[in-house]
Amino acid sequence: MSAEPRVRQRLEPDQRRAQIMKVARALFGEYPYESVATTDIAREAGVARGLINHYFGGKRGLYLAVVRQLVTAPSPIADDLPNSTVERRVTVLIDRWLDLVERNASMWLTAIGSEAAGRDPEIDEILFQGDEIATDWVIQAARLTESDECVTELRAAVRSFGSMMRAASREWLVRGAFTRSDLHVLLTDTLLHLLNVTFPALCASRRVAAR
Incomplete structure (x- = not known):
């Protein structure tokens, strides 16, 4: 110092x-x-x-x-996304998120390291808030509406993806197992599969169970 x-x-x-x-x-x-x-x-x-x-x-x-500030502060990540396909919008969203993490790599790892090392209720609460904000970004990018029918499954699925994003960022920044390009492919493909295949299946399962 x-x-x-x-x-x-x-x-x-x-x-x-x-x-x-x-x-x-x-x-x-x-x-x-x-x-x-x-x-x-x-x-x-x-x-x-x-x-x-x-x-x-x-x-x-x-x-x-x-x-x-790093995890929950308002960010332009989901602002002014292309008026294009969901695939294009998700691609841009993930690219902007990677930019944010890369610019703040050390502090990002410090923040999510608290989650990996042990329970800290105050850090947990901040990360929970960040999960909800990131979930809103994804829903906005995908042009989904939070229907009462499947809102619980939708938000839970996207929050689960958020946990994967944090783990994958460690693989990129700490272990070097992924390049940034690798990680972009992994996250984009996984999120699109979740939105296009997994979420509709969850929603259909909910309808069957409700009969």
Whole structure:
């Protein structure tokens, strides 16, 4: 970590908060949580340490805010998708998601590593929220409507796919088992099969069971 403090600048509160989070995202992504001190973050951000407590309540609150921003913050991933086939829209959606993960690889792995290493109720809740947001993206991309008949199965199937996405991203970023191109093919083909084959079968099964 840098030993030289950054030159302090006069910024609006929202700008200052964003600056602290940007530095924290980089440090938490590069170093273990236990190795990052609020003094390190304050020095890199060029702010007084008290501002971290003021805005976030301390290191833990800042860490959770960074994870929440990465996993659940509004994103243009599903905005302005091509007015084309579902296959094309899903292809673009997956490509944008891979862009997001690749840009934030270290912090992404730190965030989902909490899920793999053990139970952390606060991280779990953030990841659950992220699952719901990602599910909305897929439903939007696929131009599906959440009919009352099969909404439970639809959302559960897409959330399950989200768990696969996180596991597959580890194979790409940590193990190197996939190239980005490989992963794009895997995720796109799997999601399209889920939407075109698996979900209709689940919905049909629901209708039969309801008779």
